[in-house]
Structure formats: structure tokens, C-alpha cells
Amino acid sequence: MRSFRSSGKVRLNANGRTLDAWLIYRCSGCGNTWNRPIFERRNIRDLDRATLEALQSNDPDRVRGWAFDLDALRRKAQSVDECADADVRKEVLSECNAWTTLQIDLAVPFATGLRLDRLLARELGIARSELQNACDGMRIRADPHRPGILRKRIKDGTRVTIGLAADPESRSRWIAAATGTGHD
Incomplete structure (x- = not known):
């Protein structure tokens, strides 16, 4: 083919x-x-x-x-290979000194085969197992809520909310990864 x-x-x-x-x-x-x-x-x-x-x-x-x-x-077409890649633009909409949550809004104008867990793991620089543990511990929520959301394809309009860990080192790592900066 x-x-x-x-x-x-x-x-x-x-x-x-x-x-x-x-x-x-x-x-x-x-x-x-x-x-x-x-x-x-x-x-x-x-x-x-x-x-x-x-x-x-x-x-x-x-x-x-x-x-x-x-x-x-x-x-x-006989078959369609969906793109499993995405261009990512990070933009900080509001800042504060004591962040307790990260909110990520996905704008996906075109269909993609990229799963949410793969996108978040790549962009946050963490293992997918760590994401799954955070989801199981209710530190990660996605709206609209769908069972197994981390393993689903990313969709336009999805909002991911991540509750940051109490550990300052972990919080700093997640914030730096999410924003592309070196926030404390």
C-alpha cells in the first residue's frame, strides 16, 4: 500500500x-x-x-x-494514517507565587491520533505511569470527564486540571515543565 x-x-x-x-x-x-x-x-x-x-x-x-x-x-481512501504528533504552544495566562493547580486547555483544530497521556508525558517530562498514578489519586482531572481519559485521543476543548503536590521540588518541576520556564 x-x-x-x-x-x-x-x-x-x-x-x-x-x-x-x-x-x-x-x-x-x-x-x-x-x-x-x-x-x-x-x-x-x-x-x-x-x-x-x-x-x-x-x-x-x-x-x-x-x-x-x-x-x-x-x-x-482505503486507509487513513492519523498524525500522532502535535505542535504545542505554551502560554501562561495567570501567575501567582503559591501555585496549587495547573490548568491546561487543549485547542486541537484538526484530528490527531495523539493520546492525552502521551502528550502530557512528553510536554511535562514525566513518565506516563506517574500521570496514571496522579489520575488515580485524583490529582489530574479532565473536562469533559470520560472514563480512561488519559488513554483517549486528545480533543478540542478538553481542560486538564492538575493538583500540584505538596512537595515543593515536585511542584516546581511540574510548573517549569508546563510553562516552559524555571518558576519556583
């Missing part, structure tokens, strides 16, 4: 008053292309102006959105 990746480009074909739009994928091995339909035989008057402009300009945000529309991709 060959692996294809989105090229970030759209192909358009106008036929009278109808328009076809395809997202172009390239084979990772040989470079051949596969055109996945975004839509076919759509009347141009039925398209909103922003969509038409995005198609004509290969708008990177819109193209990325179509490329990560896994439901549409599954309807046209």
Missing part, C-alpha cells in the same frame, strides 16, 4: 456554471498524485465568496482543514 500526503494545493475545473475541486495528494514514495474530491459538479452560485477565494488562492488554512477532514478522507 502506498502512502499519500496532501500537497497543500487544490485543483479546480470549471465546466460551464459548475465547478469541481480536488485536494492534490502526492505519493511519499514515487511522487505520483491522487486528487481527492472536495466537491464535484457544484454550481458556482452555490459557493460562498470566501470558499471560492480560498480555493482559487490555495488558502493554507482552508486547505489544511480539508486535508484533516478525516471523515471525508475515509470515504475516499
Whole structure:
């Protein structure tokens, strides 16, 4: 089976008053292309102006959105390899001298195969077993609450709250890892 990746480009074909739009994928091995339909035989008057402009300009945000529309991709592909990686941006929204909890809000605009325990372990620099122990000890909560949340794929809008340990060394380590700084 060959692996294809989105090229970030759209192909358009106008036929009278109808328009076809395809997202172009390239084979990772040989470079051949596969055109996945975004839509076919759509009347141009039925398209909103922003969509038409995005198609004509290969708008990177819109193209990325179509490329990560896994439901549409599954309807046209034999199999889909979901990305298990994520770009992480850390931002401290409020600070205090005596932190007792960390709150992490996940913004995940595109589907990913990355599990919450793997993301937190990587970004906090701790073992997944330590995360599981903290979850079992009710020091980690996630909203919306789902059983086994640590082993589920990350979802947009998930909020993770971590109760920091009473041990100052442990608290400092978690805060530094979460914020990307050297907080005490």
C-alpha cells in the first residue's frame, strides 16, 4: 500500500456554471498524485465568496482543514494514517507565587491520533505511569470527564486540571515543565 500526503494545493475545473475541486495528494514514495474530491459538479452560485477565494488562492488554512477532514478522507481512501504528533504552544495566562493547580486547555483544530497521556508525558517530562498514578489519586482531572481519559485521543476543548503536590521540588518541576520556564 502506498502512502499519500496532501500537497497543500487544490485543483479546480470549471465546466460551464459548475465547478469541481480536488485536494492534490502526492505519493511519499514515487511522487505520483491522487486528487481527492472536495466537491464535484457544484454550481458556482452555490459557493460562498470566501470558499471560492480560498480555493482559487490555495488558502493554507482552508486547505489544511480539508486535508484533516478525516471523515471525508475515509470515504475516499482505503486507509487513513492519523498524525500522532502535535505542535504545542505554551502560554501562561495567570501567575501567582503559591501555585496549587495547573490548568491546561487543549485547542486541537484538526484530528490527531495523539493520546492525552502521551502528550502530557512528553510536554511535562514525566513518565506516563506517574500521570496514571496522579489520575488515580485524583490529582489530574479532565473536562469533559470520560472514563480512561488519559488513554483517549486528545480533543478540542478538553481542560486538564492538575493538583500540584505538596512537595515543593515536585511542584516546581511540574510548573517549569508546563510553562516552559524555571518558576519556583
